[in-house]
Amino acid sequence: MNNSELDAKLKAAREPALPADYAEAFPQTVLNQLRSSPWKPVRARRFWLPRLVWGAATTACLLIAFALGHWRGQVERDSGQDVLANVKLIQETLAMFPNRVRAIVEDGHGLKLVLADQPDVPASMPIYIRICDGKHCSSLVTFSGQEIQIAGQKLTVLSDANGGIILEGNQFVWSSREPVHAGRSLKIEAKNL
Amino acid sequence: MADTDEHQIWVQQSRNGDHAAFAALIREYQPMIHSLTFRMTGSSADCQDLAQETFIRAYRQIDSYNGTSKFSSWLYRIAVNACLDWQRSESRRARLHTEWSEASAAGQNSAGAGNDLDDLSREVQSALMKLPEKQRAAIVLTVYGEHNHAETAKILGCSETTVSWRIFSARRKLKKLLSKKGDSHE
Numbered sequence: 001m002n003n004s005e006l007d008a009k010l011k012a013a014r015e016p017a018l019p020a021d022y023a024e025a026f027p028q029t030v031l032n033q034l035r036s037s038p039w040k041p042v043r044a045r046r047f048w049l050p051r052l053v054w055g056a057a058t059t060a061c062l063l064i065a066f067a068l069g070h071w072r073g074q075v076e077r078d079s080g081q082d083v084l085a086n087v088k089l090i091q092e093t094l095a096m097f098p099n100r101v102r103a104i105v106e107d108g109h110g111l112k113l114v115l116a117d118q119p120d121v122p123a124s125m126p127i128y129i130r131i132c133d134g135k136h137c138s139s140l141v142t143f144s145g146q147e148i149q150i151a152g153q154k155l156t157v158l159s160d161a162n163g164g165i166i167l168e169g170n171q172f173v174w175s176s177r178e179p180v181h182a183g184r185s186l187k188i189e190a191k192n193l
Numbered sequence: 194m195a196d197t198d199e200h201q202i203w204v205q206q207s208r209n210g211d212h213a214a215f216a217a218l219i220r221e222y223q224p225m226i227h228s229l230t231f232r233m234t235g236s237s238a239d240c241q242d243l244a245q246e247t248f249i250r251a252y253r254q255i256d257s258y259n260g261t262s263k264f265s266s267w268l269y270r271i272a273v274n275a276c277l278d279w280q281r282s283e284s285r286r287a288r289l290h291t292e293w294s295e296a297s298a299a300g301q302n303s304a305g306a307g308n309d310l311d312d313l314s315r316e317v318q319s320a321l322m323k324l325p326e327k328q329r330a331a332i333v334l335t336v337y338g339e340h341n342h343a344e345t346a347k348i349l350g351c352s353e354t355t356v357s358w359r360i361f362s363a364r365r366k367l368k369k370l371l372s373k374k375g376d377s378h379e
Binding site for chain 1: 311321
């Protein structure tokens, strides 16, 4: 038996005829089922919203994982160097989270990425700050106008029109133009990247 | 079945909850769907239940039909999935095979599976029921639905290569089954 003969045999097989009254009543039977069911037609967009949220969340997780992995790799490669002074690395990270990076902090526990909930961090020149309190040193990259916690101090970072940097803490004000006025025993270094 | 502009209008109206438009779609496509569900189940009673299930699912999912494929293909896909879900019920499948074996041995039909069918029709349906469900779906869509392999692949949600392989395997089995039985009837 070849394919044509098989097809001819298959097509020659009849199906049971549907009773005429069944066929006629069938659409109404289906509609009655639909009416008796509380189900409403589901709009496609309703399916898209949770998928979109999950997609965004997954993307964010992947980006963060990538960023952390990227940073760890860089830290290992740049051992002995100040990672936060690497302008290219900073720019790559900022590009990954546009207008969301409040600070990149490096302390005794490694690197931390501080992200804003909303992309509302104004684009401006990154500022590098290093603070040592005699026992520990912390470094960070942040932007003018950000309030950050470093070396046990809550600081507001400001930059002036001439590129000068001002750090305003609870108990002191420090300026890159007059670094001798640094408070207490803190050793502060700050520069525009 | 070719979609017409009128069908597309009925689809649009059905989306807006117009039951009369959906009833028109049911009238238009019910022979096609009943044919498919019978070939997939071999049972008149189950065929009717599955046809009903298909149209209910279609109405509930009608917003997911985006118009890029034929409405008939979209509907076929729902029907095939309903049939495959039905087939996955192991107890029903076992019962059905037993019924078909008994009916074939006795030269009779059972479970309301087309009591008015002639011997050839029963033999063919019996042979179809011995195929794995996905091979059966591929044969039913290409032979009875007259879809090409690409369309069948879209309906079944698999590759054309997979469809070709399933059809090749199904044909080989059907030839064996129907050659033996065909000889006894000629």
